Amino acid sequence: MTVRKNQATLTADEKRRFVDALLELKRSGRYDAFVTTHNAFIMGDTDDGDRVGHRSPSFLPWHRRFLLEFEAALKSVDATVTLPYWDWTADRTSRSSLWAPDFLGGTGRARDGQVTDGPFARSGNRWTVTVRVDGRDFLRRDLGAGGRQLPTRAEVDSVLAMETYDTAPGTAPPTASATTWRAGAG
Numbered sequence: 001m002t003v004r005k006n007q008a009t010l011t012a013d014e015k016r017r018f019v020d021a022l023l024e025l026k027r028s029g030r031y032d033a034f035v036t037t038h039n040a041f042i043m044g045d046t047d048d049g050d051r052v053g054h055r056s057p058s059f060l061p062w063h064r065r066f067l068l069e070f071e072a073a074l075k076s077v078d079a080t081v082t083l084p085y086w087d088w089t090a091d092r093t094s095r096s097s098l099w100a101p102d103f104l105g106g107t108g109r110a111r112d113g114q115v116t117d118g119p120f121a122r123s124g125n126r127w128t129v130t131v132r133v134d135g136r137d138f139l140r141r142d143l144g145a146g147g148r149q150l151p152t153r154a155e156v157d158s159v160l161a162m163e164t165y166d167t168a169p170g171t172a173p174p175t176a177s178a179t180t181w182r183a184g185a186g
């Protein structure tokens with residue numbers, strides 16, 4: 001059975017195996033196929049038409065399935081790997097172990113956002129961005145950009161306390177629930 005672990009409690013060996021499996025998916029092109037699929041749904045989910053993956057009540061089930069398929073891909077490389085979770089309500093600074101050089105690496109440098117440490121830094125030559133390139137083929141990050149904060153524990157609890165998940169006709173906008181989902185599903 002798959003046990004999804006908190007990234008904060010992964011051992012050094014678990015992190016290494018996760019990173020190695022991810023790098024292998026990237027090397028073989030399978031990671032980029034996931035990116036392409038995700039992009040297609042972002043661009044297909046329009047303001048006026050159907051919304052399948054994003055900004056609708058199907059956001060959660062769509063992404064759950066997507067992540068299960070991604071986890072299966074990781075497992076096909078290394079059967080011991082599972083997809084960890086990040087509890088950002090408890091562990092929400094850029095000093096989190098998530099952003100350490102032995103895991104995802106840190107935020108990007110000021111000049112161009114380029115991530116310069118960790119396994120996905122350009123210097124390692126193992127994470128060339130090839131889908132939706134804009135002339136920059138390196139991984140970029142700007143943690144905390146714009147001063148926006150991740151949802152707090154209280155905000156998560158208030159969403160989980162909502163009794164109505166969806167209203168007819170389901171994924172078609174605009175409904176009250178679609179408005180709610182817009183905030184969390186950008």
Ligand SMILES: [Cu+2]
Nearest residue numbers: 038053054063
């Ligand atoms: Cu998405």
